[in-house]
Amino acid sequence: MHVPDGFLDAPTSLATGVVAVGGVALALRGARRELDDRTAPMAGLVATFVFAAQMINFPVGAGTSGHLMGGALAAVLVGPWTAILCMAVVLLVQGLLMADGGITALGTNITLMGLITVGVGWGVFVVLRRVLPSRISMVAPSAAFAAFVSVPIAALVFTGLFAVGGTAPVDLQAVLIAMLGWHTLIGLGEAAVTGLVVGSVVATRPDLVHGARPFVAARDLEIRVPQVVAP
Amino acid sequence: MSTRPSNRAFFVSFLLVSLLVAGVASYYASAHPDGLNYVAQKTGFIDAETPHQTSDSPFAGYATEGVDDDRLSGGLAGVVGVVVMLGLSTALFWSLRRRGAATEEPAASDEQAHADSRA
Numbered sequence: 488m489h490v491p492d493g494f495l496d497a498p499t500s501l502a503t504g505v506v507a508v509g510g511v512a513l514a515l516r517g518a519r520r521e522l523d524d525r526t527a528p529m530a531g532l533v534a535t536f537v538f539a540a541q542m543i544n545f546p547v548g549a550g551t552s553g554h555l556m557g558g559a560l561a562a563v564l565v566g567p568w569t570a571i572l573c574m575a576v577v578l579l580v581q582g583l584l585m586a587d588g589g590i591t592a593l594g595t596n597i598t599l600m601g602l603i604t605v606g607v608g609w610g611v612f613v614v615l616r617r618v619l620p621s622r623i624s625m626v627a628p629s630a631a632f633a634a635f636v637s638v639p640i641a642a643l644v645f646t647g648l649f650a651v652g653g654t655a656p657v658d659l660q661a662v663l664i665a666m667l668g669w670h671t672l673i674g675l676g677e678a679a680v681t682g683l684v685v686g687s688v689v690a691t692r693p694d695l696v697h698g699a700r701p702f703v704a705a706r707d708l709e710i711r712v713p714q715v716v717a718p
Numbered sequence: 719m720s721t722r723p724s725n726r727a728f729f730v731s732f733l734l735v736s737l738l739v740a741g742v743a744s745y746y747a748s749a750h751p752d753g754l755n756y757v758a759q760k761t762g763f764i765d766a767e768t769p770h771q772t773s774d775s776p777f778a779g780y781a782t783e784g785v786d787d788d789r790l791s792g793g794l795a796g797v798v799g800v801v802v803m804l805g806l807s808t809a810l811f812w813s814l815r816r817r818g819a820a821t822e823e824p825a826a827s828d829e830q831a832h833a834d835s836r837a
Contacts, residue, residue: 488754493768515814522815525725531808532732538803539740542780542796544748551756552748569811576807580799586770586778645754655763662761669753692728 488556488641488670489581490596492589499652504594510602511575517568521697529695530565534573536684537561538580545676553673556600556641559608559634560681563626563698564688567609574601595648603644604637611636612698623702626689630698631682638674642666733804740796744780745789 495503522530537557544552557577561570578596581587588596611633619625646663653659685696693699723731751759758764776783777795785791 488752490754491767492770493766494758494763518811518814519816522811524815524817527811527815528725528729528808530811531804532729532736534807534811535800535803536732536736536739539736539744539796539800542740542744542747542799544750544752546748546750547753549756550750551753552750553753554747572810572814573807576803576810580803580806583772584775584777584799584802585780585795586772586775587780589768590771642753649763653763654766657762662757662763665757665761666753669757673753692722694722695728 488599488645489578489588490592490599490645492591493654494589495592495595495648496652496654497591499648500591500595502652503598503648507575507594507597507601510571511597514568514571514575518566518572521566521569526565526569526695526697530569530573533561533564533570534576537573538577540680541577541581547669547672547676551669553638553669553676555677555680556604556638557681558600558604558606559612559630559637559677560684562605562609563612563630563633563681563685564696566697567605569697570605570609571601574605595645599641599645603641607640608633608637616698616701621702623689623693623699626696626699626702627682627686630685631678634681635674635678638677639667639670642670733800736800736804737797740800741793744796745792 518530537555537560540555540557542554544554547553558570558574561573564570565573575597578588578593578600582590582593582596608630612629615629615632616625619629643663643666646659646666649662650659685698689696689699693703696703750756755764758767770778772778777798780792780795780799781788782791782794782798785794
């Protein structure tokens with residue numbers, strides 16, 4: 488759902504720009520608590536994977552396609568603050584290098600695909616982690632469901648922005664219904680990819696999954712520093 | 719836990735997946751408009767889109783300027799994107815990390831156990 492230049496008017500784009508800058512500033516502070524020598528390279532790889540995965544549009548019927556947004560995926564793998572930064576870097580590179588997503592719409596896109604999908608995705612995941620049985624096998628399905636929810640919510644927020652600052656006089660109810668409908672379908676793809684990727688990492692290196700930390704006992708954390716010998 | 723791949727093996731595999739997805743699999747992606755563009759077409763605001771400021775980028779539209787073969791052009795743009803992403807994001811996250819901290823709660827006795835088990 489990369490918003491191009493021109494869909495939203497200047498005041499709305501400016502407002503989402505301010506929101507995005509504020510969100511990224513908070514994330515730059517918050518991510519310091521999530522990143523260490525082991526998780527920093529992981530975060531770089533997750534951001535890179537989200538960029539790659541966003542190149543894969545999957546068909547959702549009737550001549551429409553969708554691709555992974557990746558906010559929930561990144562949040563569960565590397566933590567919500569770092570995930571916001573992952574999405575911001577992805578959107579920056581896409582906008583500047585690939586001409587994907589408008590430059591004046593960068594704030595809008597960081598708000599929608601960064602702040603909203605990460606915020607909703609992580610929020611739903613944390614609620615599920617609290618209410619579901621405390622087992623590591625629940626991490627991937629929870630991440631998948633959180634990812635599913637995040638996509639129509641982002642579509643809903645876009646429609647709200649369009650209602651406030653849309654540049655074309657169109658039937659807003661039609662936009663709302665179409666955006667929610669198609670993005671619910673795209674959300675199923677988002678859930679499938681997120682469940683598969685999070686499940687794969689949980690199966691191989693659960694210690695690298697931020698959202699699985701409560702289930703990974705300290706003794707499972709492998710510390711590959713052979714020179715540490717005496718206490 | 720000795721069956722787990724090392725950090726290096728895991729990270730290299732993860733990068734390879736991204737390179738394959740962006741460099742090879744992307745050729746097979748659906749060319750249909752995405753949800754937003756489709757809705758914009760159907761409800762009548764697609765014409766509000768204005769030209770992109772970076773449309774003269776050598777990789778605009780995930781295609782490499784001057785490369786005629788579609789598969790190569792898209793694949794090359796994907797690989798360049800992956801390399802740029804990896805460089806930028808790793809630099810950012812590496813500079814933000816807590817220095818010298820390997821885990822949240824490093825347990826000395828367990829470090830000892832693992833060091834011994836590998837010796």
